[in-house]
Amino acid sequence: MIGKLPADVKIIPGHGPLATIDDLKKYHRMLVETTGFVMKRMHEGKTAEQIKAEGLPAEWKPYGAGFIKEAIWIDTIVKGHGMVHKH
Secondary structure, three states, rough: HHHOOOOOOOEOOOOOOOOOHHHHHHHHHHHHHHHHHHHHHOOOOOOHHHHHHHOOHHHHHHHHHOOHHHHHHHHHHHOOOOOOOOO
């Protein structure tokens, strides 16, 4: 989709302010990198609670303060990859 959009496009997200193509690229990078971060910790044997206690890298902290909170995003990744929560 990114490759089909003109450079000056204005994107209207479901939540938040108008965005640019660069904003969309950064958002996509956040999705890829945070998913990889969580999956790496899962493969190391960490539980969802341990991953949430560690938190995501500092670069992505602002995203975890928006519509979807950091802990919910981590849970979404964990559940999407078949890990059962340990309480």
